Amino acid sequence: MDKNIFGELTELHVHVGSAVDPPIMWEIAHDQGIKLPTKDYWEFKKLITALEKTTYDKYLDLFHWTELIQSSPEAMEKSIYSIAAGAFRKNNITTLEIRFNPMKRNRGGERDLDHIILAAIHGMEKATIAYPVKVGLIFCLDRGFSPEMNKIISQKAIKYAKRGVVGVDLAGHISDKFDIEQIADLFTECKKEGLGITIHTGEATGPDEVMKVVNLISPNRIGHGVRSSEDVGTMETLSKKGIVLEVCPTSNIHTGVVSDLSAFKNIFSKFKEHKVAFTVNTDGPEMLGTNLLNEYDILLKNNILTKEDLLSATNVAQKASFIKN
């Protein structure tokens, strides 16, 4: 987009593993002496980006390298700082929530979790000194983790709730072995402690899981949730409960969750018809080769959403942010 016609922006759904500029990731990897599968920068860039259509599982596999490179306190401080600073400079984002799984950043327990978390908080604080951006961290629990491991993450989120952690999420590969019921109580406890709850669902899973998540956890927000558009009852429930969707258009198209932009036109028109509150996000700007203004621009230029719709989504995002002043 040539000019930002939307003013100050808010982004609620960004993963650390997919939001750091590839040259910075390359430098971090070299600073730490990480053995990469290639010595060529351009090959490396390909290794950590999904600039075209791929599959949902292949997309998640890209995080193997980014999470490994980010697995130290120094790397986390630099990563969080660069995401927040870049968001402000490139897109005038002044409210930003950044999410990650701290247990995927400690080399299987070799590094101390508290040091990883404190470094992330430090990177966040430093960015807020340099730029007028409000930042909050969200910890991701994982569908592939045991309930015990997920409990550790939720306890860390509660421990650091007053120091910059604003919410918890659930992410990871879809697995038949995982049942959200097993860890619903962890989210309930986090909610009691004042943390915001957002859950990845209605992305690789259908509206049936969205309803299950709503009934068991009643989250404030849902990561993606685009497949809620397949069921009127689900959309009506989301609307009635005021649950906000964090929609990430390019991400969904690149992972094959949504076929193309015309399918998005249909999805958004259903959300508007059933008054489902939605926001627009990138999921992972650097990995997907996009940014928030670019997402707005794509939706506007393809007549999927109007300028008013996008201003309204910005307003919804600001109100639904877990970052309190």
Ligand SMILES: [Zn+2]
């Ligand atoms: Zn996500």
